[in-house]
Amino acid sequence: MVENNISSKRVIRNEVGADIRNVVNQKHHVSVAVNKERFRLWINENKFIDVPRLLPSNVQMQGIKFTLRGTDTEKESVLIGNIKVAKGGVDLRRQLLADGKISTNGILFDSESDNIQPQSMGIIRQIYQVLQQDEAIQLKIVGHTDADGDDTKNMKLSQNRAEAVKNALVSIYNVSSDRLSTNGKGETEPVGDNSSADGKTQNRRVEFIKV
Numbered sequence: 066m067v068e069n070n071i072s073s074k075r076v077i078r079n080e081v082g083a084d085i086r087n088v089v090n091q092k093h094h095v096s097v098a099v100n101k102e103r104f105r106l107w108i109n110e111n112k113f114i115d116v117p118r119l120l121p122s123n124v125q126m127q128g129i130k131f132t133l134r135g136t137d138t139e140k141e142s143v144l145i146g147n148i149k150v151a152k153g154g155v156d157l158r159r160q161l162l163a164d165g166k167i168s169t170n171g172i173l174f175d176s177e178s179d180n181i182q183p184q185s186m187g188i189i190r191q192i193y194q195v196l197q198q199d200e201a202i203q204l205k206i207v208g209h210t211d212a213d214g215d216d217t218k219n220m221k222l223s224q225n226r227a228e229a230v231k232n233a234l235v236s237i238y239n240v241s242s243d244r245l246s247t248n249g250k251g252e253t254e255p256v257g258d259n260s261s262a263d264g265k266t267q268n269r270r271v272e273f274i275k276v
Contacts, residue, residue: 069119077119094183097129157191158198161273168256170270172230177214179225181233189230192273193238203244206230207272211265212252224249230271246276 068078096107104119105112131145161167172189173182181189196202208223208230227247234240257264 069121077116079116094186096184096187098187157188158195161192161195161275162199165275166272168270168272170266172271174226174229174269177222179222179229181229186233186237189233190238193234193240196234196240196244197238203246203276205246205248205272205274205276207247207274208249209254209268209270209272210252211268212255212259213265216251220249220251220253222249223251227271 069076093109098105098107099120102118102120102122104114104116106114136143157167157169169188171187172185174180174185175182192204196204206227208225208227210219210223210226212219224247227249231242231245231247234245235242252259252268255264255268256270257267259265259268
């Protein structure tokens with residue numbers, strides 16, 4: 066069920082046809098995106114809800130409420146954990162199409178690893194949508210690290226991370242590998258001060274460049 070309540074008046078009340086009972090039996094990643102009036106929900110990167118005008122146009126969203134319905138709490142339960150609320154950033158799709166390149170530190174990896182963390186998939190999905198929109202586009206994916214650790218290891222790590230992003234686009238979204246190339250720059254092109262935590266965060270980034 067998707068519904069809203071604006072000034073004590075229900076404007077939208079729609080049933081969601083998707084049956085997700087089997088989906089929620091195990092641990093899964095749920096993403097919610099609010100963009101002005103639009104509301105979207107994904108489970109494991111599959112979109113289940115997309116309502117263009119769920120929220121009022123001139124009212125800022127103040128909170129999220131989770132309500133459990135149709136469940137006998139004496140016999141079963143749904144547990145929610147690791148909740149993260151973040152402000153949305155730049156529309157990467159629009160920027161890539163307009164400027165021909167983007168740089169993001171929103172694609173996160175496990176420490177000293179090329180394993181992509183699940184919360185990064187929203188950005189990778191945006192890149193896929195650009196590639197889907199224009200099948201002529203080819204991209205170079207460039208990985209960067211901060212200056213911690215060995216220079217040679219950082220160069221290899223940045224290359225492996227770029228390859229991991231490419232592999233995600235190929236394996237999850239079926240993008241042709243011929244449209245994607247990779248490169249690793251290690252710590253050689255910093256954009257922030259490697260002596261500060263914030264600067265290191267800026268330097269750990271992935272670039273997408275139209276070729």
